[in-house]
Amino acid sequence: MKMPSHGSNPHYVYKAANLKQPETVLDFSVNVNPFGAPAIIKENWMKWFQFIEDYPDPHSAELKKELSIKEKIDENNILIGNGGAELISLVPQLFNGKNVLIIEPAFSEYEQACLAQNCHVEHHILNEGDWSLNTAELLPKVKKYQAIFLCTPNNPTGVVYDREAILQLIEEGKRHQCMIIIDEAFFDFSSENHSYSSFIEQYSNLILLRSLTKMYAIAGLRLGYLIAHPSVIAKLSMLKPHWSVNAIAMKAGMECLKQHKYVQQTRQHIDQERSRLEEFFQKSGFSYSKSKVNFYLLRDPALLEAAPLFLFLLEKGIVPRHTLNFPGLNGRWLRLAIKQTEDNNQLLEALDEWKNRR
Numbered sequence: 001m002k003m004p005s006h007g008s009n010p011h012y013v014y015k016a017a018n019l020k021q022p023e024t025v026l027d028f029s030v031n032v033n034p035f036g037a038p039a040i041i042k043e044n045w046m047k048w049f050q051f052i053e054d055y056p057d058p059h060s061a062e063l064k065k066e067l068s069i070k071e072k073i074d075e076n077n078i079l080i081g082n083g084g085a086e087l088i089s090l091v092p093q094l095f096n097g098k099n100v101l102i103i104e105p106a107f108s109e110y111e112q113a114c115l116a117q118n119c120h121v122e123h124h125i126l127n128e129g130d131w132s133l134n135t136a137e138l139l140p141k142v143k144k145y146q147a148i149f150l151c152t153p154n155n156p157t158g159v160v161y162d163r164e165a166i167l168q169l170i171e172e173g174k175r176h177q178c179m180i181i182i183d184e185a186f187f188d189f190s191s192e193n194h195s196y197s198s199f200i201e202q203y204s205n206l207i208l209l210r211s212l213t214k215m216y217a218i219a220g221l222r223l224g225y226l227i228a229h230p231s232v233i234a235k236l237s238m239l240k241p242h243w244s245v246n247a248i249a250m251k252a253g254m255e256c257l258k259q260h261k262y263v264q265q266t267r268q269h270i271d272q273e274r275s276r277l278e279e280f281f282q283k284s285g286f287s288y289s290k291s292k293v294n295f296y297l298l299r300d301p302a303l304l305e306a307a308p309l310f311l312f313l314l315e316k317g318i319v320p321r322h323t324l325n326f327p328g329l330n331g332r333w334l335r336l337a338i339k340q341t342e343d344n345n346q347l348l349e350a351l352d353e354w355k356n357r358r
Contacts, residue, residue, distance in 0.1 A: 010319045017310075022317040026343050029321035031155070031186070031295040033217040033266055034339040038259045041218065041252050048251045056247035063253050067225060070257055071197050076230040079237060082244040083222035084185055084211040085109060091147075091181055091207060091226075092117040093239050098146035103138075105131070105156055105326040107183060110149040119147075125328040131157050131289070133165040142169070143176040151183040153190060156326055156335040158291025160194050170196070173205045185211040185224075189293040191267050197227050204229035214294075215263060216256040221249040270294045273338050280348050284355050289333075297323070297333040300354070306334045309354060316350045 010029070014021040060080035068075040081087040088107075092100070092114045100119040102110050104126065114121050122145075124138060131154065142148065148169070152161040166182070173180040180203075187195050187210075199206055208227040213219040223245065226236065274291065281288045281298065289297040298320075300309055306323070313320055313334075320336050323329035338344065 013319055014314065017314055019311070019314055022315075025317045025319055026339070026346060027319045028336040028339065028343075028347065029319050030219075031293075031321075031335075031337040032214050032219055034269070034294070034337070034343070035217070035262075035266060037217045037252075038256060038262050040255045040259065041216075044251065044255060048248050051247035051251065054247075055243055056245060056250060058242045060245055060250055063250050064225075066254055066257050071227065073197060073200060073227065074230070076233060077200050077227055079226040079228070079233050079240065080245050080250075081224050081226060081240065082246075082249075083213055083219075084183070084209055084224040085222070086240075086244060087209055087224055087226045088183075089113045089116070090236050090239050091209075092119055094179070094232075094235060095119055095147045099144060101141065101145045101148045102327075103133070103148065103150035105154070105323070105328045106149065106151045107155050108325050110181075110183075114147075114149075123327050128328065128332075131159045133161050133169070135165050135168050139168060139172050142172045142178050145178050147179040147181060148173065149181045149183070151185070153184075153186045153194060153291075153293045155183070155186065156295070156297060156321070156323060156329070156333075157289040158186075158293045158296045159289055160190065160192075160292045163194075166196065167199075170199065170203050170206055174203055177205070179205050179207060181207045181209065183209040185209060185214055186293045186295075188215045188263065189267065189270055191271055192292070194292070200227055200229060204231060207232060212253050212256060215266065216252075216259070218249070218252055218256070221246070221252055223249045223253050269340075270338050273341060273344055277338065277344060277348070280351070284351065286351070295335055295337045297329070297335055299333045303332075305331045307331065310334055312354055313347075313350055316353075318347055318350055 010025050010027050064075050064078050067078050088109050096117045098119055100114045100121050102123055104123045111121050170180045184195055210225045212223040287299045287301050299306055320334040323333045324331040
């Protein structure tokens, strides 16, 4: 069966699986904030309606200023985009026809965007289980490539790569004029600081991708940003279409950046629920990734592939994310988001039933 290449839109999943969709489903395939968008978004919605009448600021100046204050970096280090997807599509335009390495498993959009620019794409697949960066194996490869993509905290594993290993990779990239592109879309779900934004001025070969749609659950508005050296920002700005970020998204982004308590409560909830879920997985004999964020990988060691468990959960009205299109995983695992406590309880009940029926 050919599954959709992304999470969300469960009706496509049920159609591909040839299953009737239950009246009520819990979508664990989407890894956005389980509490939904901050209340301030709804409160201001009608006030923002007036801004649809005119073109938005093509430079997103106000939002960029707020981000620069939050990140403690210069405004010239920031480029606002129509979600992370637009920025991911922009970056490979700097490497048209060049050699690109993707550290896997990783978000499939990197490869698609690179292939669209006629890049020669190769994969460095990490060892399954701990997915740690093996610098002895990775660093000698750097000189072959003009760009390397990786994601930390990683999507789909949730694993955070060793900081020293990443810094060695960035330094080696600098030596060989290789751009290191790090997707940090989920960094703000972790209680620890895993960002590399403080190294932007030191390394002109470093690009960071960020999303505002994950933590603040505004995926429908499409809003993200990129952090890089001003020289890189200048090149990418020339490639980016005017007015790609809509006015409502900018207003929502400004308000989201003020929601400090909302972010703190989200992190606390994610940490507590993740610990509870992991305790169940250990007792029940499931394998899982050592995630630091709001999603994780799960598999039943008794299965060679996750399809039977995937279909079982769909029949229970629970929608996981398959891993068929993640190199290095190839459908052996399922990715599940950490949701609100009641939703997680329903997942645990279904998994317990799965174990007890076999």
